[in-house]
Amino acid sequence: MSKVSVMEKYLPYILIAPSLAYLLFFIGYPLAQGLYLAFTENGAFSLENIEYLLNSPFSKFWEALTDTFLLVLVIIPIQVAIALGLAMLFNMKFWGRNTALYLVILPLTISDVAAGLIWYSMLSTNGFFNKLLMNIGLIKEPIYFFGYEYRPMEFLAIVLTEVWRATAIVFVILFAGLQMISQDHIEAAEVFGANVWQRLRYIVFPMLKPSLQAALIIRTLFAFQIFGVVWVLAGRDIPVLAGEAYYEQVQLRHTGVAAIYALIIAAISVTIGYIYIKLFRAQYLEEGG
Amino acid sequence: MVDVHLKGIVKRFGKTIAVNGIDLDIRDGEFIVLLGPSGCGKTTTLRVIAGLEKPDEGRVLFGDRDVTYLPPRERNVSMVFQSYAIWPHMKVYDNIAFPLKIKKFPKEEIDKRVKWAAELLQISELLDRYPHQLSGGQRQRVAVARAIVVEPDVLLMDEPLSNLDALLRVKMRSELKKLQRRIKVTTIYVTHDQVEAMTMGDRIAVMNKGKIQQVGRPDEIYLKPANVFVAGFVGTPQMNFFDATVEIRDNEIILDASDFKVRLPRDYLPVLQEYNGKTVIVGIRPEHIYPEGHAPTTAKKLSWIEGTVDFVEALGSDTILHLNTGSMILVVKISGSHHYEIGSKVKVALDLSNIHVFDKESQVSLLYKRQREVQLS
Amino acid sequence: MEESSIVKYYLRKIIVAGLVILAVLWVITPFVISILYAFASKTDYYSPNILIPLHYTLEHIQKLLDLGATRAIINSVIVAVITIIISFALGLPAGYAFAKFVFRGKDSLKLLIIGLRMFPILVIAVPLVTLYIRLGLNDTLLGVALAHTAMALPFVIIISSSIFAGVPKELEEAAMIFGLDRKGAFFRITMPLALPGLTAAAIFTFIMSWNEVFIASVLTLTNRTLPAFILTSAMAAPDFIKFAAGFIMIFPAMVFVFIARKYLITMWGITLK
Ligand SMILES: Nc1ncnc2c1ncn2[C@@H]1O[C@H](COP(=O)(O)OP(=O)(O)OP(=O)(O)O)[C@@H](O)[C@H]1O
Numbered sequence: 046m047s048k049v050s051v052m053e054k055y056l057p058y059i060l061i062a063p064s065l066a067y068l069l070f071f072i073g074y075p076l077a078q079g080l081y082l083a084f085t086e087n088g089a090f091s092l093e094n095i096e097y098l099l100n101s102p103f104s105k106f107w108e109a110l111t112d113t114f115l116l117v118l119v120i121i122p123i124q125v126a127i128a129l130g131l132a133m134l135f136n137m138k139f140w141g142r143n144t145a146l147y148l149v150i151l152p153l154t155i156s157d158v159a160a161g162l163i164w165y166s167m168l169s170t171n172g173f174f175n176k177l178l179m180n181i182g183l184i185k186e187p188i189y190f191f192g193y194e195y196r197p198m199e200f201l202a203i204v205l206t207e208v209w210r211a212t213a214i215v216f217v218i219l220f221a222g223l224q225m226i227s228q229d230h231i232e233a234a235e236v237f238g239a240n241v242w243q244r245l246r247y248i249v250f251p252m253l254k255p256s257l258q259a260a261l262i263i264r265t266l267f268a269f270q271i272f273g274v275v276w277v278l279a280g281r282d283i284p285v286l287a288g289e290a291y292y293e294q295v296q297l298r299h300t301g302v303a304a305i306y307a308l309i310i311a312a313i314s315v316t317i318g319y320i321y322i323k324l325f326r327a328q329y330l331e332e333g334g
Numbered sequence: 335m336v337d338v339h340l341k342g343i344v345k346r347f348g349k350t351i352a353v354n355g356i357d358l359d360i361r362d363g364e365f366i367v368l369l370g371p372s373g374c375g376k377t378t379t380l381r382v383i384a385g386l387e388k389p390d391e392g393r394v395l396f397g398d399r400d401v402t403y404l405p406p407r408e409r410n411v412s413m414v415f416q417s418y419a420i421w422p423h424m425k426v427y428d429n430i431a432f433p434l435k436i437k438k439f440p441k442e443e444i445d446k447r448v449k450w451a452a453e454l455l456q457i458s459e460l461l462d463r464y465p466h467q468l469s470g471g472q473r474q475r476v477a478v479a480r481a482i483v484v485e486p487d488v489l490l491m492d493e494p495l496s497n498l499d500a501l502l503r504v505k506m507r508s509e510l511k512k513l514q515r516r517i518k519v520t521t522i523y524v525t526h527d528q529v530e531a532m533t534m535g536d537r538i539a540v541m542n543k544g545k546i547q548q549v550g551r552p553d554e555i556y557l558k559p560a561n562v563f564v565a566g567f568v569g570t571p572q573m574n575f576f577d578a579t580v581e582i583r584d585n586e587i588i589l590d591a592s593d594f595k596v597r598l599p600r601d602y603l604p605v606l607q608e609y610n611g612k613t614v615i616v617g618i619r620p621e622h623i624y625p626e627g628h629a630p631t632t633a634k635k636l637s638w639i640e641g642t643v644d645f646v647e648a649l650g651s652d653t654i655l656h657l658n659t660g661s662m663i664l665v666v667k668i669s670g671s672h673h674y675e676i677g678s679k680v681k682v683a684l685d686l687s688n689i690h691v692f693d694k695e696s697q698v699s700l701l702y703k704r705q706r707e708v709q710l711s
Numbered sequence: 712m713e714e715s716s717i718v719k720y721y722l723r724k725i726i727v728a729g730l731v732i733l734a735v736l737w738v739i740t741p742f743v744i745s746i747l748y749a750f751a752s753k754t755d756y757y758s759p760n761i762l763i764p765l766h767y768t769l770e771h772i773q774k775l776l777d778l779g780a781t782r783a784i785i786n787s788v789i790v791a792v793i794t795i796i797i798s799f800a801l802g803l804p805a806g807y808a809f810a811k812f813v814f815r816g817k818d819s820l821k822l823l824i825i826g827l828r829m830f831p832i833l834v835i836a837v838p839l840v841t842l843y844i845r846l847g848l849n850d851t852l853l854g855v856a857l858a859h860t861a862m863a864l865p866f867v868i869i870i871s872s873s874i875f876a877g878v879p880k881e882l883e884e885a886a887m888i889f890g891l892d893r894k895g896a897f898f899r900i901t902m903p904l905a906l907p908g909l910t911a912a913a914i915f916t917f918i919m920s921w922n923e924v925f926i927a928s929v930l931t932l933t934n935r936t937l938p939a940f941i942l943t944s945a946m947a948a949p950d951f952i953k954f955a956a957g958f959i960m961i962f963p964a965m966v967f968v969f970i971a972r973k974y975l976i977t978m979w980g981i982t983l984k
Pocket residue numbers: 347348350351352353370371372373374375376377378379416526
């Protein structure tokens with residue numbers, strides 16, 4: 046073998062190696078380090094952090110766990126439903142579609158912190174929403190969304206903000222998926238007598254399954270990392286896993302406890318990803334000749 | 335089973351006018367072919383009939399029912415899409431069965447019909463496969479099978495045989511035609527293959543640039559083309575066209591082409607009278623020009639000219655001569671295999687009873703303009 | 712029959728238009744309101760009867776900048792730029808390899824990269840602190856940028872591979888036939904063709920880093936990036952300072968996205984697959 050072709054043979058590996066090494070280091074090392082931090086105290090094995098996490102009156106672990114799951118369970122279905130509806134709406138032809146599309150996906154670029162601040166301006170006591178309702182006379186007193194005693198309203202505000210901010214991602218994935226379904230396929234069903242519901246049921250949904258799967262995985266994984274929105278709107282009134290990790294690390298310097306939170310988020314993500322991939326299967330794409 | 339009427343259909347896509355004022359009356363149970371070059375608006379016309387496009391102007395009638403704004407599924411039509419539109423997530427069986435399932439046929443009936451259609455299109459062994467496991471031609475046959483399992487009022491087919499090999503295509507042509515005769519469904523069939531159009535259509539509508547150029551039986555389209563476009567589009571090799579000046583002296587008609595003169599029979603006098611001194615377009619098909627010794631005995635009115643052999647296409651069943659008459663090339667078709675030396679001189683006869691004359695400006699046939707009033711854009 | 716089908720047809724059009732307007736309003740209203748409030752005068756904001764502010768001022772933005780936001784903005788830009796440089800330096804060659812070479816293990820490697828993209832990257836922040844303290848990287852912008860690179864790198868690899876794959880192989884091969892080597896062909900042919908797409912990818916990397924708050928908050932104390940600064944400092948400030956903070960955060964993102972809007976959908980489509 047000549048020198049050039051040996052070079053050619055290994056070139057792709059050489060090109061990929063630095064990235065891979067970087068990623069493996071920056072993800073592998075922290076995971077190992079996280080385990081070490083979580084289960085040691087002054088260099089010796091210890092369950093002190095776990096003990097603190099589960100039983101300390103300062104720890105809001107169980108609340109954080111349930112609230113995170115609750116938020117995910119409420120937010121994701123709403124997002125998927127709205128995104129699906131929007132994707133189908135935008136799959137039709139109408140005047141000004143591109144402009145409308147651009148406007149609808151604007152939140153894609155907005156960080157969670159900024160989204161929290163934006164919705165704070167909508168919902169605060171002197172915010173737009175309260176002023177609007179008071180001025181048209183629907184309410185006399187402002188509706189309070191923020192403060193520990195209004196926790197259900199804080200929860201609602203978080204849901205609203207997350208739906209506003211992150212539905213766009215689901216929408217874009219589903220819309221791209223819909224666009225890949227050739228219009229002919231839907232029209233053919235229409236010609237053969239399928240009504241709107243039948244077209245969705247038999248043609249659109251089955252063909253959209255891969256996109257739906259991708260959207261669900263991505264959204265769910267990110268939803269379990271929810272932090273910025275919650276921190277801006279509710280602080281620790283509604284504790285979430287990432288928020289507690291932040292709090293334990295930055296405010297209390299409980300690095301070990303924060304590391305456990307991090308590991309829990311990682312474990313949940315991996316499990317969820319695995320479940321989704323098992324659950325959804327686009328059979329027609331896999332069955333070979 | 336229904337008659338279909340298109341009244342002044344116009345369809346624009348932004349600046350392009352895909353269909354530009356189409357009037358067409360299709361009889362109940364008729365097999366009509368839309369024939370025309372690529373991009374002339376055939377698919378668009380079909381989609382308007384199916385209800386997939388709303389025309390910008392005009393109406394679509396099924397019988398006396400105005401269906402212009404009716405959604406496709408309320409029209410009881412069936413369609414073979416040009417792109418097939420076979421659903422990739424359904425097996426072939428389910429693809430074909432879909433229209434029946436939607437119309438709530440009983441299971442045994444669905445099974446019977448799917449098997450029947452698959453048999454007819456020779457795809458029985460493929461029923462259990464997914465579309466991505468099929469070749470283009472096989473997919474196309476699935477699309478045809480899916481369109482014929484139901485009995486629609488109107489069957490729309492957009493180039494349904496374009497992707498089949500020659501042998502299968504010939505067989506499918508006759509199968510489809512037989513089927514259509516049997517179930518007597520009103521059929522609108524799009525193709526740009528003129529052989530297909532000639533052999534299958536009860537009538538042919540020749541289209542160009544979004545307009546219908548001529549509607550008629552296949553033999554009418556061939557023998558009495560209404561304008562230069564139809565004359566040139568139908569028939570292979572293409573009809574010979576040349577400019578000639580009309581000279582009428584003592585009831586004698588002379589067509590003066592630059593290289594030669596042709597004396598026309600008196601029969602042409604009524605139509606050519608007013609063209610005295612003017613230039614017209616003359617057309618004659620290659621099969622209506624006979625070299626010495628090849629003139630059929632039935633051909634009476636002949637006009638002889640001479641030319642040099644420029645080029646010979648030996649097709650086996652036919653021989654095509656390209657004859658240089660000075661400043662133009664005449665294409666001559668002789669049936670059978672014959673040998674000609676390039677450069678040799680050949681005398682050929684134009685069959686004057688099969689000559690076509692068109693107005694130079696409007697390109698409309700002077701002989702057959704009553705067939706249909708046509709304006710070219 | 713005819714009448715009712717026309718009515719139905721237009722009714723459908725009206726419903727579609729209505730829904731689209733509703734969707735656009737739902738997205739746009741909070742944007743508009745928050746931007747208006749960021750510039751509204753104090754009295755207008757606290758007056759219960761003034762829905763849309765009438766008097767505007769730059770005071771809040773100014774106050775926020777004085778509070779330390781200027782420094783934070785500069786920090787954010789530095790972090791984002793370092794992130795772009797490192798992640799592109801590492802990611803482009805890998806993306807090119809995935810796009811243009813056939814090699815054993817390619818699919819598994821690609822799957823691994825996509826899997827790492829899914830990994831909840833904020834998890835790495837806490838353990839990194841210990842490492843950074845040892846390396847002297849704690850509370851430095853470089854440290855944040857290195858972590859952000861871990862977040863952006865899979866994205867850069869996937870997106871650049873799809874961009875490179877979009878440049879027909881024949882073009883490069885033609886260049887090689889006419890005397891360029893692989894490297895020459897890459898820099899003279901492929902790179903210029905891929906440039907617009909890569910620019911858009913860089914913009915997205917910028918926004919990713921600009922928006923990231925958890926890692927930045929955990930890894931810095933004094934050298935806060937903008938989101939980290941806002942999370943700690945601005946939260947205690949009066950409402951209108953918060954709105955100003957919101958505006959400063961969304962403004963560059965929106966400008967950048969406007970520039971790269973043509974690529975917006977395709978890019979998200981590709982990276983999130
Ligand atoms: N959806 C569309 N948007 C814009 N232009 C279109 C659309 N559909 C058709 N056209 C244009 O309208 C004209 C007619 O198109 P049509 O598909 O009806 O042609 P056709 O006769 O079926 O051609 P072919 O034989 O190639 O299938 C073409 O110029 C085409 O470019």
